[in-house]
Amino acid sequence: LTTGRELRGVAVAGLPEIGEGDRLGELIAACCRPGEGDVLVISHKAVSKAEGRLVELASVQPRAEARRLASEQGRDPAMVELVLAESAELLRAERGVLICRTHHGFVCANAGVDCSNVPAGTAALLPRDPDASARRIRSELAKVAQTRPGVVIADSFGRAWRLGQSEVAIGCAGLLAIDDWRGREDAGGRELAATEVAIADEAAAAADLVRSKTSGEPAVLLSGLERFVQSDDGAGAAALLRPVSEDLFR
């Protein structure tokens, strides 16, 4: 016995290795047939590759601040230089861990700069504007597939008080990022006090359960989220950023 509502997630198979200049939306539409109301969750690494956001570490000239911090934290100076360049603010530097607020406003380790699943000697930076990337991919998908699924761009973030990483949405288009239940009533007719569900983050997390870190499957198709998919691109994952003025843990 189950309700009619069902969530389904499958990895999109058959995508080629992504390179600079690739139109990800077109490549994905050639490999799957997203239905109206589906959501495509794409690993940010694929987006960064398509957007040419890979940097050769040997080409990086670390400034004095990066060299000092790298030495203090036991890190590679070129990597630290990239992290600082991507950061609006360095929040913590301890035990080799750099927690940053990126120029986009994300608080995460290493400002999202990452050396996994990229060619040796290179590092991937986050897309410059992941919401714009999601909108562009959605529009490419719409052209080829004749449908406008929601698009989420996902990255793995650690958590301040929990071990392990969970995928979150760093960009999205056409998916309600937050489902706001405030002011609505619970099953007993009492007002729900503070219930804003981070739908886009939960979609990113669900998609991560389908992929493997080494499977080379950067895209996952989720169905069952029709009620959160919108024809307009919406406010994107920027809606998930807590304003700095409300940060209790600076």
Add this chain to the structure above:
Amino acid sequence: LTTGRELRGVAVAGLPEIGEGDRLGELIAACCRPGEGDVLVISHKAVSKAEGRLVELASVQPRAEARRLASEQGRDPAMVELVLAESAELLRAERGVLICRTHHGFVCANAGVDCSNVPAGTAALLPRDPDASARRIRSELAKVAQTRPGVVIADSFGRAWRLGQSEVAIGCAGLLAIDDWRGREDAGGRELAATEVAIADEAAAAADLVRSKTSGEPAVLLSGLERFVQSDDGAGAAALLRPVSEDLFR
């Protein structure tokens, strides 16, 4: 074109309203047929109700500290008394928000004390030992259903730097809470530096996408996670707690 791997989530329908003393595992097994390798994600509220963790606010005697804090933060003194009693430590009290470390070690708002979806005038406390609750529910399920699915007990947590809440695992049994990729290699044969995937939290988040906050559906059945389901109950969600000594944001 998709891979064989697929995640599926459906809400378990037909559960009665849960009351103190109910055996949740038996009730759930009467409403669905979990397969080997499935995972049941259960809202903590149902577990708290079954375990008699509802408190009548009128019966609470707020101590001086609770009265002072309630007045300062514009909160109900009885509610604040419960929050303090559930807390090992009050980390922040600002703008009416109380961020606590619970006796279990969870860092969350209001120490998990919650007045939604419970009878008027009452508050639900978190289960005393959610990992033990998960183990007990799993064993009840095994008796009736003759299978041993993984069990996750989920609650909605806010995030320090992101808006909206996401469900996380506060208890689990038979599911690998963290999938540790450290030391393994990425698709290009490079070592993955810091990849520990919080599987139990991602499962809780995925399940939340199936339910509605007012649907009265406290249990969701996930399939497709066989590779993380284990016959022994394992370390539980306690494995997801970052030790206080490693907390960079105290």
